[in-house]
Amino acid sequence: MAAKTRGILHPAEQSRYVELTQHAPSAPLEAYVEHYWHVRWSVDGVYESKVLSHPNVHLASEPEGVLVYGVTRALFTRKLEGDGHVLGVKFRPGAFRYFSGAPVSTLTDRRVPAAEFFGPQADALGRAVQATADPAEAASLAEAFLLPRIPPRPDPDALRAAGLVARFTAEPALFRVSDAAATAGLSVRALQRLFSEYVGASPKWVLRRARLHEVAARADTAAAPIDWPALATELGYADQPHLIRDFTAATGHTPTRYTRP
The missing domain is CATH 2.60.120 (Jelly Rolls)
Structure with a gap:
């Protein structure tokens, strides 16, 4: 593969x-x-x-x-x-x-x-x-x-957790835990309990990490300068400084510094 x-x-x-x-x-x-x-x-x-x-x-x-x-x-x-x-x-x-x-x-x-x-x-x-x-x-x-x-059959809750993580990470513009819970058909607390038990990270962290993966992927593959304000809007950030703070806290570099050779 x-x-x-x-x-x-x-x-x-x-x-x-x-x-x-x-x-x-x-x-x-x-x-x-x-x-x-x-x-x-x-x-x-x-x-x-x-x-x-x-x-x-x-x-x-x-x-x-x-x-x-x-x-x-x-x-x-x-x-x-x-x-x-x-x-x-x-x-x-x-x-x-x-x-x-x-x-x-x-x-x-x-x-x-x-x-x-x-x-x-x-x-x-x-x-x-x-x-x-x-x-x-x-x-x-x-x-x-x-x-x-492995057990004789998968745990249904484990399969549900895996499906939700896949859905959340495939939609980096999904950024509110309340929206993610509604998408899952669960209350916020039920979603948090499921992720604590089976995933090992909170729904908020999973949603945030999906956005950071997307920012890094865009930076690594960009053939032209990135429109950072537009990307911040696309990914649901309140503004460009919010994206910069989030990415810098996670990687140690601002997005523009990260893209420099």
Whole structure:
């Protein structure tokens, strides 16, 4: 499958140091896994990879071990040095609730050894992944690891949460939680409880992050200067300064500074 780079800051620059490949899950795992991702890097010195994370939990087999990453609300920064690779499982929003045994919000902004959820077999998976140089084989190892661990049928509330996140992120101009709740046919409090239990981020954060992803994507692909006031209006910001403040707080750069080579 073609690699999706939405959320990666300066993806063209990163591609000079990092090779990203993604693989779709098999049919039995489609309700749980969005895709498997594999990054391989070769860096002379240090390169900082920066990502505006999505509302997903990840299982990552890294050189240092196997970790579960909850939703990361701040800018995710990873310093890459030398050569290495990581295989990740991007779970669908809501899907990790079954494995966590607790509200997914308990994992927010945390990374936890995968053995706490999957036992010592998680460490064996990590060793097997690090022993292969083939991204497809690494994805197959993760697939074989997860298949016997999924429940007989998906949780309907997890599927509902995933569907709502997909809808909200596909409509970056949807920016009021009250409107999002009405779209979902839920009260604001019920929507907030659903997202705390299954997603690990609030509806407000998901809506805001979708807008920031859109701003970054426009900045990364623009062939001509961007009309920032028009974009602010399109995405539901009160005005251009509001967009600037939001983007700067999330990335550390103003939108115009971000677009400079």
